[in-house]
Amino acid sequence: MTPAPLVLNGLVVGAILFALGLVGILARRNLIVMFLCAELMLQGISVSLVSWSRHHGDWGGHVLVIFVLTVAACEAAVALVFVLQAFSRTGRLDSAAWQSLRESNLPRVVDHELPAVDTVPHAFPRLTPAGIEPPVDEDALLEREQV
Amino acid sequence: MIASLLPVLSPGTLLAAAVTSTAASLWLLLPRGLTGTAERMSRWLGSLLGLAALACFIATGHRLGSLGDEAVFLIVSLVAVISGAATVVSRSPVYAAIWFALALAGVAGVLLVLGAQFLGVATIVVYAGAILVMFLFVLMLAQPAGMAPYDRVSNEPLLSAVAGAVLLGILSLTIGRLTAEPPACCLMPATKAALLAGSATAADGEATDSDRGGVDLLAENHVARLGGELFGRHLLAVEVAGVLLLVALVGSIAIVSRGGSGGGLGDGDARATRRAVS
Structure with missing residues (x-):
C-alpha cells in the first residue's frame, strides 16, 4: 500500500523543516537562535510523525508528538536557564565564547574585525500632544510620595 | 501542476535543481559579515534562489484531490517553510523568534490538514503561547545593546548549507521511493492477507481513487x-x-x-x- 499523496507531501514538509533547523544549528552562533533551530527540527519531526500516523491509521505518532511537546518544554526551560547563566558570566550570547571547552585537536575560532555597520537609529513616530496639559497638583504629588 | 506543463523536467532533474538552489540560497542568506550593497545583493539573490527551490519542490509534490485541498495545504506549508528559513537566517534573534512563531502557525496548519486537530491546537498553545514567550523573555533579559558581531557571521556557512541541502535531497529521494511498490516481504499484514485472499486489486483501486488524501481512520x-x-x-x-x-x-x-x-x-x-x- 503506497502512502496517499497528502501523506507524502506532509513528509516532504517535515524533511524541509528538519533540514532548515539543521543548517541553523550548524551555522548560527547565537545560543538562543541555535535553540530556536533545534525547536524547528522538532517541528519537522512532529509533522513527519503525524503523517505516518495518518498513513497507518494508528495513534502512535500522535502520542509521540505529545511527548515531544513535553520534552521540548522541559528542554526549553533548562536550556534557557543555562543560556542566562552563560550570558551573566561572559556578557555575550556567543557560542564561541565557550570555545575553551572544545576538543584539543580543533582550531581556535578567530573573529576577524567586521566592517562597521551603519546603525541608523529607528525613526519612531512622535505623537503630537493633544489637548491641554492639566495643571500639576503639588499636594497630590506629595501625598503620593508619602504613600 | 507545473510538472504537467513542462514534461521535459523529470522528477530527478527537478529534485537536483531543488537541492542545488536550496544550498546556494541558504549560503547566500546566512549572515557572512557582509555590509552595504553586497549584503543587500546577497539577500535578494538568496531569496530568489530560495523561491526557485520552493517552486521545484512544489513541482515534485503530489497532487491532492481537489483544488481547494491543494491550495490550503500549499498555503500553510509555504508559511511554515518560508518562516522557518527566515528563522534560520535572521540577523536579530528577536526577529528570529517572531519568525519562529509564524512558522509554528504554519506547522499547526499542516497538522490540522493532516487530521491532527488536537496537536494543531496544542502546538499553538504550548509552543507559541508558552515556550516562545519564554524565549522572548530571555532575549529581553540577555540581549546586549545593538547588533552583536557574532550575529553577523556564521560558522562555516557554505559547508552547513551544503550539509543541510544534501540531507534534504536524501530524505526527498527516500520519500519519493515510497510510491514504488514495496517487495512482497515488506507488505503490511492486512495488505498481505488481502493479497492472499485475491481481492487486493479491487480494494486498492477503491482506496486510492475515492480520496487522494487517503482514508483518515x-x-x-x-x-x-x-x-x-x-x-x-x-x-x-x-x-x-x-x-x-x-x-x-x-x-x-x-x-x-x-x-x-x-x-x-x-x-x-x-x-x-x-x-x-x-
Missing part, C-alpha cells in the same frame, strides 16, 4: 479516542512525562539560584538562604 471522535489511547495504553509514559516536567522545573530553579560566581538572578537570595541554613 483517526478522524472519528478524534480527541476522545486520542485521550483514551494516551491514558490507557500509554499511562505509564504520561506519568514519567509528568515527573520529567517536575524535575525540569526544580532543576532550572536550582541552577538559577545556585549559579556560581557570575551572579545569577536569585544569587543573593540563595546565598542568604544557605547562610541561614548553616
